[in-house]
Amino acid sequence: MSVSATDGTSLSVYRDTPAHPRSDGATIVLVHGASVTADLWRVHTRHLTGLGFHVLRYDQRAHGHTPRGRAPLSVEQLADDLHQILRALAPIEPLVLAGHSLGALVLQELAARHPQLLPRVRGMVLLSATAHGASVLPGLGPRALLLAAGRSLFTLTCTHAPQAVDRVRRLLPATHRYTLIPRPSTASGGPPQCRHGVRHIPTADLAALWQSLRGYRARHLPVLEQLGERLLLIAGADDRHIPAAHTALLAERLPAARLEIIPRATHALPVRHPALISARIAHVAAWPHSRPNLPKDPSFPNSPLSEQFL
Numbered sequence: 001m002s003v004s005a006t007d008g009t010s011l012s013v014y015r016d017t018p019a020h021p022r023s024d025g026a027t028i029v030l031v032h033g034a035s036v037t038a039d040l041w042r043v044h045t046r047h048l049t050g051l052g053f054h055v056l057r058y059d060q061r062a063h064g065h066t067p068r069g070r071a072p073l074s075v076e077q078l079a080d081d082l083h084q085i086l087r088a089l090a091p092i093e094p095l096v097l098a099g100h101s102l103g104a105l106v107l108q109e110l111a112a113r114h115p116q117l118l119p120r121v122r123g124m125v126l127l128s129a130t131a132h133g134a135s136v137l138p139g140l141g142p143r144a145l146l147l148a149a150g151r152s153l154f155t156l157t158c159t160h161a162p163q164a165v166d167r168v169r170r171l172l173p174a175t176h177r178y179t180l181i182p183r184p185s186t187a188s189g190g191p192p193q194c195r196h197g198v199r200h201i202p203t204a205d206l207a208a209l210w211q212s213l214r215g216y217r218a219r220h221l222p223v224l225e226q227l228g229e230r231l232l233l234i235a236g237a238d239d240r241h242i243p244a245a246h247t248a249l250l251a252e253r254l255p256a257a258r259l260e261i262i263p264r265a266t267h268a269l270p271v272r273h274p275a276l277i278s279a280r281i282a283h284v285a286a287w288p289h290s291r292p293n294l295p296k297d298p299s300f301p302n303s304p305l306s307e308q309f310l
Contacts, residue, residue: 009069033101
């Protein structure tokens with residue numbers, strides 16, 4: 001199905017309905033990050049609908065089956081896109097919102113721009129979240145500095161010569177991760193595979209998303225603080241894209257929120273730990289019928305289906 005954004009862009013949305021809905025169930029909305037698709041949440045959706053929850057996921061602007069449109073590729077615009085989806089497909093029911101990386105920033109901005117939604121939000125799960133945007137510097141030390149230099153050079157090339165980069169990407173083998181191929185024309189078969197998401201995004205759009213991520217600063221955090229312990233922040237201890245320290249700083253500004261740092265986890269939290277993340281989202285979705293406190297050292301098994309994302 002599709003929902004029209006404020007600029008007329010057709011946003012591709014996927015609604016998953018449980019066979020046996022919960023009488024107290026909220027609608028769970030899953031928001032993916034940059035350069036992937038709604039397929040990121042395939043395993044999680046299976047788990048959550050199996051527990052009786054309705055699930056909405058969608059391809060963000062310039063991703064998957066959703067075209068770029070005319071509006072700017074900014075966190076603010078992406079938040080307004082999500083607001084349009086909620087108005088159209090989940091106008092009155094309780095909500096549980098979960099987002100990863102860019103998706104987490106979109107949810108933070110949604111709360112800031114549309115605080116009237118908060119009374120309906122049963123809980124929010126922000127994965128790899130930050131209050132200060134993404135950084136090319138993942139940490140300290142020679143390795144981090146070398147990685148930062150490489151990222152900076154690549155970013156400059158993509159920003160100032162995107163058409164040249166696109167020409168190179170079109171010459172890459174069809175199996176290459178970063179090759180550039182036309183966007184799928186139909187959403188009838190569900191979202192494109194998560195691992196292929198970047199293949200459909202022109203370099204100029206990738207650069208615009210990166211600049212939006214780098215320049216993002218969380219606004220109106222007191223609005224988000226209204227969620228209290230219904231807000232769960234999760235970070236990977238070994239995340240080199242949005243370090244766990246950035247998520248911890250956000251948690252300091254939201255003292256009532258819960259923070260969980262997963263040992264030996266990278267930025268690919270939803271991919272590498274789908275069972276854990278699904279369980280956390282389900283736990284929040286069951287609030288207030290479940291205790292809000294979570295174990296400090298979780299040990300959920302990884303789903304064997306997680307390898308299908310790679």
